[in-house]
Amino acid sequence: MTGLDNGARMYAVDPRRTSSSKFADLWLGLELGSDVALANTVGNHIISKGLQNDAFIEHSAQGYAEYVEAVSEYTLERGEALTGVPAAAIAEMAEAYATAEKAQILWTLGITEHHNAVDNVLALCNLALLTGHIGRWGSGLVPLRGQNNVQGGGDMGALPNKLPGFQNVTDPEHRAKFEAVYGVDIPAEDGIHLTLMFEAMERGEINAAYVIGENPADSEADINHARKLLSGLDLLVVQDIFLTRTAELADVVLPASVGWAECEGTVTSSERRVQRVRAAVPPPGEARHDQDIIGELARRMGYDWGHPTSEDLWEELRSLSPLHGGMTYERLESEGGLQWPCPTLDHPGSPFLHGWLWEEDLGGRAPAPFSVVGHQGPKEELTEQFPIRLTTGRSLDMYNTGVQSGGFDSPIRYGEALDINPADAAGLDLVDGEVVLVSSPRGSVEMAVRFQPDIPVGLTFTTFHFPELVDINQLTNDAWDKRSGTAEFKAASIRIDKLAPSTDPDTSELIHA
Amino acid sequence: MTAVPVTLTETTVTISVDGQNVTVPDGASVLDACTAAGVDTPTICYAENLTPVNACRVCVVEMEGSRTLVPSCSRAAEDGMTVQTDTERVRHSRKMVLEFLGSGTDLSQAPDILGWMADYGADPDRYGADRETMDEEVKVQDNLYIRDYDKCVLCYKCVEACGDDAQHTFAIAMSGRGFGNRISTEFDITLPDSACVYCGNCVAVCPTNALQFKTEFDLRQAGNWREEDQDVTRTVCSYCGVGCNLELHTQDERIVKVTSPNDHSVTSGHLCIKGRFGWQYVHGGADD
Numbered sequence: 001m002t003g004l005d006n007g008a009r010m011y012a013v014d015p016r017r018t019s020s021s022k023f024a025d026l027w028l029g030l031e032l033g034s035d036v037a038l039a040n041t042v043g044n045h046i047i048s049k050g051l052q053n054d055a056f057i058e059h060s061a062q063g064y065a066e067y068v069e070a071v072s073e074y075t076l077e078r079g080e081a082l083t084g085v086p087a088a089a090i091a092e093m094a095e096a097y098a099t100a101e102k103a104q105i106l107w108t109l110g111i112t113e114h115h116n117a118v119d120n121v122l123a124l125c126n127l128a129l130l131t132g133h134i135g136r137w138g139s140g141l142v143p144l145r146g147q148n149n150v151q152g153g154g155d156m157g158a159l160p161n162k163l164p165g166f167q168n169v170t171d172p173e174h175r176a177k178f179e180a181v182y183g184v185d186i187p188a189e190d191g192i193h194l195t196l197m198f199e200a201m202e203r204g205e206i207n208a209a210y211v212i213g214e215n216p217a218d219s220e221a222d223i224n225h226a227r228k229l230l231s232g233l234d235l236l237v238v239q240d241i242f243l244t245r246t247a248e249l250a251d252v253v254l255p256a257s258v259g260w261a262e263c264e265g266t267v268t269s270s271e272r273r274v275q276r277v278r279a280a281v282p283p284p285g286e287a288r289h290d291q292d293i294i295g296e297l298a299r300r301m302g303y304d305w306g307h308p309t310s311e312d313l314w315e316e317l318r319s320l321s322p323l324h325g326g327m328t329y330e331r332l333e334s335e336g337g338l339q340w341p342c343p344t345l346d347h348p349g350s351p352f353l354h355g356w357l358w359e360e361d362l363g364g365r366a367p368a369p370f371s372v373v374g375h376q377g378p379k380e381e382l383t384e385q386f387p388i389r390l391t392t393g394r395s396l397d398m399y400n401t402g403v404q405s406g407g408f409d410s411p412i413r414y415g416e417a418l419d420i421n422p423a424d425a426a427g428l429d430l431v432d433g434e435v436v437l438v439s440s441p442r443g444s445v446e447m448a449v450r451f452q453p454d455i456p457v458g459l460t461f462t463t464f465h466f467p468e469l470v471d472i473n474q475l476t477n478d479a480w481d482k483r484s485g486t487a488e489f490k491a492a493s494i495r496i497d498k499l500a501p502s503t504d505p506d507t508s509e510l511i512h513a
Numbered sequence: 514m515t516a517v518p519v520t521l522t523e524t525t526v527t528i529s530v531d532g533q534n535v536t537v538p539d540g541a542s543v544l545d546a547c548t549a550a551g552v553d554t555p556t557i558c559y560a561e562n563l564t565p566v567n568a569c570r571v572c573v574v575e576m577e578g579s580r581t582l583v584p585s586c587s588r589a590a591e592d593g594m595t596v597q598t599d600t601e602r603v604r605h606s607r608k609m610v611l612e613f614l615g616s617g618t619d620l621s622q623a624p625d626i627l628g629w630m631a632d633y634g635a636d637p638d639r640y641g642a643d644r645e646t647m648d649e650e651v652k653v654q655d656n657l658y659i660r661d662y663d664k665c666v667l668c669y670k671c672v673e674a675c676g677d678d679a680q681h682t683f684a685i686a687m688s689g690r691g692f693g694n695r696i697s698t699e700f701d702i703t704l705p706d707s708a709c710v711y712c713g714n715c716v717a718v719c720p721t722n723a724l725q726f727k728t729e730f731d732l733r734q735a736g737n738w739r740e741e742d743q744d745v746t747r748t749v750c751s752y753c754g755v756g757c758n759l760e761l762h763t764q765d766e767r768i769v770k771v772t773s774p775n776d777h778s779v780t781s782g783h784l785c786i787k788g789r790f791g792w793q794y795v796h797g798g799a800d801d
Binding site for chain 1: 654655656657677679681704705709710711744746747748749750751752753754755756758759761763766767768777778779785786787790791792793794795796797
């Protein structure tokens with residue numbers, strides 16, 4: 001906001017007119033799932049106006065001719081037709097982005113929770129390459145993380161194909177380095193990610209799962225399907241701070257402690273800043289630290305790891321991950337966190353990445369590739385039977401399935417409701433607060449509607465924070481991007497049916513948590 | 514705090530504070546120079562993460578060439594300035610400000626201000642026992658924070674934190690005149706009905722506890738708020754990827770309030786509702 005006060009311009013691209021968009025110079029309310037079409041139209045307009053950064057493209061990028069060719073069909077007129085955003089608005093944003101001295105593209109799950117999520121991201125990368133808004137202070141591509149340590153989890157190797165520090169499981173040299181320290185052989189093949197795990201459960205290839213700090217029995221798309229698979233496992237172990245719906249399905253529950261208030265360690269934020277978390281209070285009852293639980297399990301399996309402190313574990317990580325080599329606990333403390341890469345003790349950390357794109361020899365790397373991607377739209381098309389779009393997201397005071405944020409008495413919490421444009425509601429003969437039956441091809445839930453003029457006609461929105469009130473993931477689509485493993489939470493097709501007229505109009509129980 | 518590869522060349526200015534030459538970066542305030550000179554200056558409406566508004570006038574100094582006393586928090590230090598912080602005129606002015614504030618409001622939970630009142634010999638009682646004082650019911654409208662207007666000195670910090678210095682919500686502003694002057698929501702509607710988004714940044718900057726976390730208020734009501742027994746632990750909020758730093762204030766192995774360090778580069782002391790209030794699940798959560 002300080003940036004905006006100082007004169008920065010902001011263009012908000014979102015199907016919904018969010019509170020952020022009200023601070024924007026312009027809100028581009030695009031059709032659900034038309035992100036690639038919008039990005040390609042922006043790219044084509046920049047090129048047609050001659051505003052691309054030719055010197056940067058020539059020096060640092062490859063595949064430009066193919067890109068120009070591919071986006072040439074995305075004229076402003078076609079862009080408007082595909083995205084629903086007025087051509088003049090697309091043109092204004094394109095020109096503002098291309099002519100800005102510094103510009104960033106920031107995004108969250110609206111880009112990545114689609115069946116073509118990777119295409120969406122690549123389409124945005126293309127714009128950065130086209131304009132040179134990458135690899136410089138103040139410019140860049142910024143995926144905003146939704147949790148304090150999503151970044152850190154990936155950095156630490158909680159990915160099926162990576163060892164800590166983004167070193168490759170399939171690279172014998174990388175593996176050998178870890179094997180020497182860990183004292184065990186590391187499987188030479190990539191593992192599988194969460195979405196594939198569910199598919200493997202379906203085929204009976206996975207019959208046991210150990211779930212730490214996640215609530216997939218509430219959070220997965222097409223939740224009835226996910227619950228059935230979790231229930232069908234021979235063994236389900238859940239390690240969590242609460243008895244979540246997933247924990248209720250478990251054979252064994254291991255009570256854990258709160259990562260940021262009861263444990264020592266580090267987390268890594270969106271900007272790759274590693275910071276210390278510290279224990280302020282002891283865990284309750286029989287709850288234990290995650291690292292103690294894992295260590296104790298290892299001991300029962302015949303490996304005695306002793307009782308390392310979090311700093312001992314961090315020191316081991318530093319010795320194995322060049323990205324983190326220079327980050328001692330002492331530096332993290334005195335310097336307010338450090339941003340990786342920070343390979344050595346005298347390295348100040350890296351506020352931005354990809355600076356090599358501006359080096360004379362590209363740091364010895366190949367030029368960055370443009371990617372040819374085309375508009376697809378949501379996997380699930382609107383039909384006569386399911387003629388309305390549903391998208392899901394978060395509200396300010398809540399968090400994911402509400403396990404944590406449900407614990408405080410928020411005065412701005414309104415519970416779960418289906419936000420709908422009053423015009424759509426009038427067409428369906430609904431009154432504000434009326435409880436209706438909402439159905440997708442996968443299931444049905446009863447919930448109240450909430451009239452919301454900031455929701456465009458044809459679109460509905462709800463959060464997924466109150467699964468105990470409204471089990472919204474019964475409706476969401478689990479079609480997923482084969483490259484990222486992320487399901488299309490952001491676009492399903494639904495229908496809204498009135499319930500029998502005898503329904504008690506007092507809906508307060510459903511509206512208020 | 515954060516290492517940044519490109520830095521501006523820093524120029525400095527030198528000013529005289531009580532006869533002592535002090536060199537500070539260009540753009541620093543006279544208050545910064547006083548602090549650099551080791552001079553303790555009382556401040557009420559000033560905060561390092563807010564724009565100075567010159568509301569309280571308690572930080573005034575005498576400046577050579579200036580007819581009137583100068584608020585040190587907002588006046589930029591310029592090369593060659595000469596200021597005096599301990600003259601009779603400065604002491605008298607500060608004393609009067611503190612005395613007037615103390616005569617109408619309850620400063621019992623503002624230890625810094627009470628300390629300065631003692632330093633400057635401010636004695637509100639000399640205005641008599643029948644002097645006009647604030648006398649309002651504490652506003653308890655939700656379970657997150659309370660408003661005790663008897664303690665409000667109208668320093669304006671909460672309005673700034675709610676508005677364009679941090680949150681940009683603009684839920685509160687100054688209303689009324691004279692002794693009826695209040696920080697208020699629009700038409701004095703309740704907080705839950707107002708534009709308030711419960712970031713609590715107003716509570717964090719309040720110098721007198723007029724705005725108070727409900728957890729602190731309840732413990733004080735029960736006679737069990739024991740700051741001397743509290744620990745403060747710095748950690749990182751878990752609710753998103755920004756990386757806001759939290760200071761967990763704990764008493765009897767329970768979190769009793771959450772603040773954020775003003776000097777941390779990520780959010781300069783500001784938080785959102787989840788970081789400020791979303792910790793209660795650590796202790797099993799609220800009944801709701």
